[in-house]
Amino acid sequence: MPLDASLTFLGAAEQVTGSCYLLKLKDKQILLDCGMTQGENQITEWNKFRFAFRPKDIDYVILSHAHIDHSGLLPLLVAKGFQGKIYCTQGTALLLGVLLKDSVHLYLKDLEWQNRHLARQGKRLLDPVMGIQDVEQVLDCCHPVGYKQKVTVCDGLELEFLDAGHILGSAIVQLALKQGKAMRQLVFSGDLGNPSTVLMPDPSPVKMADLVLMESTYGDRNHQPLQNTLEEFANALEQAHKAGGNVFIPAFALGRSQEILYYLGLLYHQGRLKQKMVVLDSPMAIEITKIYSELMSEFDRKDTKVLHGFGARDLQSFLPILRLASSMEESMALNRVSGGAIVIAGSGMCNGGRIVHHLKHNLWKSSNHLIFVGFQAKGTLGRRLVDGEKRVKLFGQNIAVKATVHTIGGFSAHAGQDELVGWARMIGGQPRFYLVHGEPQAQQALQSRLLDYGLHCQIAEKGQQIKL
Template identity: 75%
Template sequence: MPLDASLTFLGAAGQVTGSCYLLEWNEQKVLLDCGMVQGGDQITDLHRFRFQFRPKDIDAVILSHAHIDHSGLLTLLLAHGFRGQIYCTEGTANLLPVLLKDAVHLYLKDLEWQNRQRARLGKPEQEPRMTLKDVEGVIRCLKPISYQQQKDVLPGLTLEFLDAGHILGSAIVQLWLKHGQAMRKLVFSGDLGNPATVLMHDPSIVKQADVVLMESTYGDRDHQPLSNTLEEFANALAEADKAGGNVFIPAFALGRSQEILYYLGVLYHQGRLRQKMVVLDSPMAIEITRIYNEMIDEFDKKDTQVFKKYGAHDLQSFLPILHLTEKVEQSMALNRVTQGAIIIAGSGMCNGGRIAHHLKHNLWKNANHIIFVGFQAKGTLGRKLVDGESRVKVMGQPLVVKATIHTIGGFSAHAGQSQLINWAKAIGGQPQFYLVHGEPQAQLVLQEKLQQRGLKVDIASMGQKIQL
């Protein structure tokens, strides 16, 4: 009897956010990822959002990694009746509660503010679509599996995770679908890591596949060499030291903050870090850093072996001048520090959080330097500063921009074009590729490059259903 199986692209098709794919076979339904679409008005988008299936009909979820654009709708899935199991790696199971609690907390806070505005206009309040109880429900559903451990998760479905090298716990998903004598192997790349990224292993090689869902975020370009990026970063810090003020780095709590702490530790031990203190001023980044420290043995030994050379055992002990400010009062006290500090604070795009308060107090002082180490989306305060606007509003207050702005564009946890091509070429079995998680221009360029190498490649479209 032939295998009757299909896959529907419900997210991250023609865009780089909202990863979600519905796998159906033998009257069973499994989701690959359940991610939130980011970049718009979260309240409006969430309250308009409707799943294109009944959540209670989903038998299981298989999660590639913890980033919100891959996991953020799990709480909504629980709120609407899902009661299956969520399979992920051990690293993802440790990180996910931190990220989901933070996302739901921010959602409820924004909803409360909007409801106050609605009340003033005589409009009825909006009920929350998800709560922290739903996060607890997600946590109870988590079923961690180690890398390279095959597990039968449903009748006729075997799962194995390989290391994707993107963030702690990120996985390439390998699935074997069986029905009688028929079998097909489906591979979902998740987000493939940049081999140059510190602490992460290189993405694992897949030996064989029939169908591959492959990310294409940087399908149209390669990253500059990491050595160039680090020199650029070190020079920006040296320039800031000469100016006599402080350095402010908007923090992406998961992955980028830990990477920056590592490089600051390297510069410190090389005698190239002139600042007297580094402050991690983000409760979420602090919690994630502790998880990284607890799981330090999971990371690439060629990066962590430098710890032993200096008598350190984790990221925190590797940077002796690091201070953690969890309490609001500690964060506010930083306003009294006028020079010699590097302050890493959330959010990464400056659209809220503690970095907004720091910018309010420091953006108009020409001795200060702001260093951006991650992508800034259109419409965010971070993007306005990167684009060189001389006057901005911070927390509703107009400010002149006199601080020096640096943009370090070479840090990326995603594979570049050449790395994507090499990963795809290594897969045996003449698989059919479907490009996901990428903007159309990047996907068209990558498709052409892969086809030139004899691979069968299509670009997935939203709502498209394919037979496996």
């Protein structure tokens, strides 16, 4: 008797974001991830979005991790009728409350602004498609599962999470599908971590699979050695110290901010950090850092050994000169500090958040330094600054760019091409690979490498359905 199952690629197919795959097993419907497509107008994304299925027909959601491009449509799914269970790790469940509340809050704030604009034109106002209550419902639906703990989701479907090493709680999803004597092993990589980075363990190996959905974000390139990246970072901080100004680091609240705190802690204990004050200027990053501290048992052992070796209980105590700026008043006061401070603030691409206010007050001062520690997408303020624009418009004012701009490119939390290939080659059996989460150029390069090793590999197409 053949297996009565199919898989449909609904998102993050031939693109990086919008992770969503529909698994049908007999009379059950299961979503793997439910993420937003990023880079679009958020109000348009929410108000005009239509699922390719009826949300009330979905029985389960299995979540790889908490990043919005993997989880961001969950509140809308609930608002449209989903009432099933959401399986995820403990770390993901804790982070979801922070990220989804922030996402929905920003949506409601933007909707309020747009409705004021529509009202002035005498046009019909837009109703919110969901609210904070839907985030609470999402959290109520969550069923945390530990790594390497096998759980029966429904008749004929067994779930096991392995550590993906990407961010706290990130998971490789292993599914065993059984029907009579027929059985298939389906693996979804989620986002695989970069083994060179700190805090998270290396991605776990998979013993055997029949079908693998594999991310391909950096399928066409490798990252430079981490030691080179750290030296670049330390040199940029040294230059800033000699210039006598402040350092501003745009960083995303989840993952990158915590890694930067760790690296600054290392430099502090090595006697190489000359600045007298580090400020984490982001309420969300502060809350996430506390969650990281609660789950230090999930850190890479070599990194926790370093923390404990300096008597640190958590990331905050590892960096004694760290201050937390929760309130807007504390954030605004930083612009009166003339020198010797490092300010870490969001957003990571300077397309919103507190960092933009700091840039308004500090970009025009030649003694200041701006250090980018993450990828800057086209169309963002961060990308324009990296590309060398000498004047930018902020809050209606033209601001001269006289601060020194540094780009440190080796801090990626994604596996590079060699790591992706190595992970794939370790999987036993004769799996079919379907590449997801990547731009076409990256996917074609990775597909070519995998084919060279004799692995069966295709690039997933949006809307494509395959039989299992």
